[in-house]
Amino acid sequence: xxxxxxxxxxxxxAGEEAEAILRKCVHCGFxxxxxxxxxxxxxxxxxxxxxxxxxxQVLEGAAPTRATQLHLDRCLTCRNCESTxxxxxxxxxxxxxxxxxxxxxxxxxxxxxxxxxxxxxxxxSPLFGPAMKAGQLVRPLLPAALKHKVPARGSARxxxxxxxxxxxxxxxxxxxxxxxxxxxxxxxxxxxxxAAGIQVLVADGAGCCGAIRTHLGDVDGGLADxxxxxxxxxxxxxxxxxxxxxEAIVINASGCGVTVKDYGHALAHDADYAAKAARxxxxxxxxxxxxxxxxxxxxxxxHGTRGRKLAWHAPCTLQHxxxxxxxxxxxxxxxxxxxxxxxAESHLCCGSAGTYSVLxxxxxxxxxxxxxxxxxxxxxxxxxxxxxxxxxxxQHLQSGTETPVRHWVxxxxxxxx
Numbered sequence: 001x002x003x004x005x006x007x008x009x010x011x012x013x014a015g016e017e018a019e020a021i022l023r024k025c026v027h028c029g030f031x032x033x034x035x036x037x038x039x040x041x042x043x044x045x046x047x048x049x050x051x052x053x054x055x056x057q058v059l060e061g062a063a064p065t066r067a068t069q070l071h072l073d074r075c076l077t078c079r080n081c082e083s084t085x086x087x088x089x090x091x092x093x094x095x096x097x098x099x100x101x102x103x104x105x106x107x108x109x110x111x112x113x114x115x116x117x118x119x120x121x122x123x124x125s126p127l128f129g130p131a132m133k134a135g136q137l138v139r140p141l142l143p144a145a146l147k148h149k150v151p152a153r154g155s156a157r158x159x160x161x162x163x164x165x166x167x168x169x170x171x172x173x174x175x176x177x178x179x180x181x182x183x184x185x186x187x188x189x190x191x192x193x194x195a196a197g198i199q200v201l202v203a204d205g206a207g208c209c210g211a212i213r214t215h216l217g218d219v220d221g222g223l224a225d226x227x228x229x230x231x232x233x234x235x236x237x238x239x240x241x242x243x244x245x246x247e248a249i250v251i252n253a254s255g256c257g258v259t260v261k262d263y264g265h266a267l268a269h270d271a272d273y274a275a276k277a278a279r280x281x282x283x284x285x286x287x288x289x290x291x292x293x294x295x296x297x298x299x300x301x302x303h304g305t306r307g308r309k310l311a312w313h314a315p316c317t318l319q320h321x322x323x324x325x326x327x328x329x330x331x332x333x334x335x336x337x338x339x340x341x342x343x344a345e346s347h348l349c350c351g352s353a354g355t356y357s358v359l360x361x362x363x364x365x366x367x368x369x370x371x372x373x374x375x376x377x378x379x380x381x382x383x384x385x386x387x388x389x390x391x392x393x394x395q396h397l398q399s400g401t402e403t404p405v406r407h408w409v410x411x412x413x414x415x416x417x
Contacts, residue, residue, distance in 0.1 A: 169247065173206055203236060212355065251285070308384050343377045
């Protein structure tokens with residue numbers, strides 16, 4: 001796609017990157033067939049090709065409008081279009097650039113600014129945990145819209161952390177919302193890896209991966225989160241502590257994983273952090289990438305998994321963002337689980353997409369119901385659990401079904417118990 005950047009973008013890092021991405025697009029339209037919002041709305045401007053045109057116009061000097069902002073807001077950044085595109089267009093990076101430019105030029109209504117500020121500051125705050133506990137205490141009294149965002153209290157197993165030490169060690173990101181919303185995911189990860197002879201270490205100074213602030217338009221805040229994590233992890237990456245060097249940074253939330261794997265790109269312009277960020281990205285693994293290594297050890301210790309029925313939902317950040325497909329399903333089957341898949345549209349987003357379900361609830365719940373209809377074609381109760389690999393997807397899907405929705409590592413952990 002021929003592009004003539006406006007003078008203000010020529011020679012800039014963002015402008016040159018955007019131009020290179022735009023020139024790869026041949027506007028074939030294959031992406032519209034796999035775009036969730038286009039499927040729901042049928043509007044060209046609510047599909048990747050239309051949004052690419054909008055971003056191109058802005059970078060060529062056209063003034064963005066509130067409508068431009070709304071069409072970009074409706075994008076889930078699921079990156080399904082990247083998996084579909086025959087030309088290799090990096091749409092996810094392009095839409096991030098477009099949003100940053102538009103955000104600086106189009107003022108949002110005060111109500112929107114307030115909600116977005118509360119999300120980026122509240123979800124990443126140390127007070128989020130206590131607030132979630134308070135919400136769980138009064139959960140039965142909450143209106144449905146709020147109850148959907150407050151999960152029921154977890155099991156006591158969430159507090160059981162293995163005490164064994166092993167020669168093999170990995171670093172794990174606890175996350176910002178996961179310890180409060182689904183704490184058993186982190187402890188189950190530690191127990192499962194422990195059973196395979198791998199010790200999980202945690203750096204107390206680490207926090208949000210940076211995705212929340214970045215996707216809410218606070219790019220500088222997102223980069224600050226990334227730098228803080230690198231500083232917290234670096235002694236363990238370099239082996240500067242008594243624990244020695246870790247062999248990998250393992251992340252059990254695919255939304256965080258896709259962000260940390262991108263640290264090298266996000267901080268490539270930062271002379272103080274570029275090399276460290278690239279090293280961190282190279283060490284980062286989704287938890288599912290450990291499975292080929294640990295399944296043989298786990299299979300000898302699992303009990304009661306044979307025939308247990310699971311429906312697998314692949315998060316977009318896993319199958320499109322990280323391009324990881326098939327690993328979880330194969331491993332669960334090898335461990336004795338009966339794994340089924342969405343009857344159709346397994347590639348489509350469930351509608352969670354980080355804070356999207358709060359900011360775009362109508363579209364998010366329509367996609368949730370569409371996903372659940374494909375995961376449970378015979379209705380709720382036909383499988384023992386729906387399993388996924390991202391806390392946002394898990395909580396969002398759970399709000400629409402009585403079938404338990406779990407992280408896959410939790411069901412493996414139960415088999416070990």
